[in-house]
């Protein structure tokens with residue numbers, strides 16, 4: 060029965076929710092990304108610092124070999140008395156070192172990058188599986204899919220560009236070293252031009268980042284449209300007006316926005332790349348002015364500096380060309396962080412103890428959906444309910460009265476914002492929910508049918524167990540168990556629900572929650588369900604909480620409750636139970 064002052068407790072629940080929101084960590088705070096514990100591509104790299112550091116050292120070796128080769132050739136050209144064959148031998152050795160060390164370092168760094176992306180993919184999936192259903196529902200499928208595809212691809216691309224970034228950096232550093240040795244004044248000229256390029260590139264990079272972020276937001280809208288495209292395929296096929304509206308109001312504006320923002324961001328990237336090309340020539344011009352105008356340095360030094368700057372150009376362009384990938388990768392990392400998923404590694408199932416419980420109690424259970432615009436959000440509860448072990452409870456109620464919300468709360472899928480579940484004489488606190496869920500099977504209206512059949516132990520069931528269930532649910536001849544998986548899940552909605560019920564029974568949990576399970580069954584099978592299957596499950600000791608509209612069978616329930624505007628009211632079950640005479644029960 061609904062507890063006393065529902066309005067007062069409800070207000071309390073809403074206040075608690077508001078406080079919880081204020082205290083909630085900023086996106087990415089405790090759970091990883093953004094905020095103070097900002098995770099960037101570089102901080103991810105730190106996790107593999109040994110390999111990356113070794114790659115960096117080899118890279119620097121390759122760069123030094125390259126610069127040394129250029130210096131050697133410069134020197135040989137300026138001093139014809141040098142022994143040609145010795146110079147050629149040393150030059151070949153340096154080229155071989157450039158090639159070998161470059162290859163070794165790049166394969167190390169590329170390997171580390173791919174490992175990171177593989178781990179990131181698995182980690183994301185593990186985190187999604189560890190995250191509350193409530194959070195997943197709030198984020199929504201399209202945003203999650205966008206992260207699993209777009210963000211992971213962006214991070215992957217950023218790490219793929221890492222060898223270019225590192226080689227560019229190494230060549231730049233060793234090039235400076237050579238120029239400082241050759242002529243500190245020329246090195247200063249290069250440093251000034253590089254400094255200018257860095258300042259301008261940073262400013263352009265900041266602008267590019269802003270536009271990349273806006274483009275990423277448009278990507279979420281595009282994925283929402285993709286989701287509607289697949290889910291609404293029937294409606295779209297049947298209505299030209301809907302197709303036109305879908306393109307006009309949904310996909311086209313989002314695609315146009317993404318195109319605009321991406322193009323602007325890329326423009327800044329191209330600007331930066333061109334700036335580098337011009338800066339290289341600018342440095343050579345500076346060397347020319349220093350030599351011819353101010354008489355600083357010799358012709359050999361000026362020529363060597365020019366050759367060096369030209370040698371640096373290509374790796375530097377590679378480095379600058381990687382900047383857009385690096386920016387997009389960092390935005391992707393931050394987007395993943397903003398989802399505030401739970402940390403992975405908490406999915407260690409506590410062993411399911413012997414099911415020695417006698418009572419399931421709900422005490423003041425309350426939940427409030429977040430307000431959206433004008434809608435204050437639906438308030439469920441506070442609800443009190445006691446269910447004895449083996450009891451059959453029917454819940455009735457109008458559309459939108461809160462029945463499915465009730466099912467999600469009792470199943471432990473949504474955390475109550477006030478009140479608690481008591482089960483097996485203990486209050487189910489947040490850290491006990493995983494244990495509690497091991498006792499509950501639920502079939503909701505948006506259930507998913509996995510092809511793999513699993514028993515309570517997580518093993519494939521034997522045919523001796525599966526076949527009688529297929530017969531009981533009248534699926535024999537339609538579905539078979541083959542190598543631990545159902546031969547097909549391409550079934551009618553009613554048949555899919557029957558197979559989902561078999562899967563739930565195989566899990567052998569003591570509480571079974573069914574959300575309008577019988578609604579898709581034909582009248583004959585509905586009769587079988589209420590008069591044979593439910594009594595059979597009760598005989599096996601299952602507790603059944605069924606949401607139903609089948610008033611013809613209400614009398615089969617041990618207790619009947621009505622959900623009304625988020626509250627639960629006990630109903631008198633006056634009807635005489637139809638006699639159950641099932642051969643299954645004998």
Ligand SMILES: Nc1ncnc2c1ncn2[C@@H]1O[C@H](COP(=O)(O)OP(=O)(O)OP(=O)(O)O)[C@@H](O)[C@H]1O
Pocket residue numbers: 196428429436437456457458459460461462463464465
């Ligand atoms: N994901 C959600 N976000 C916000 N509000 C929601 C969400 N799901 C349901 N609601 C709100 O909660 C109310 C109760 O929904 P619920 O699905 O529990 O009703 P129900 O009794 O199962 O309805 P039906 O018989 O139509 O399935 C609805 O009126 C709806 O406004």
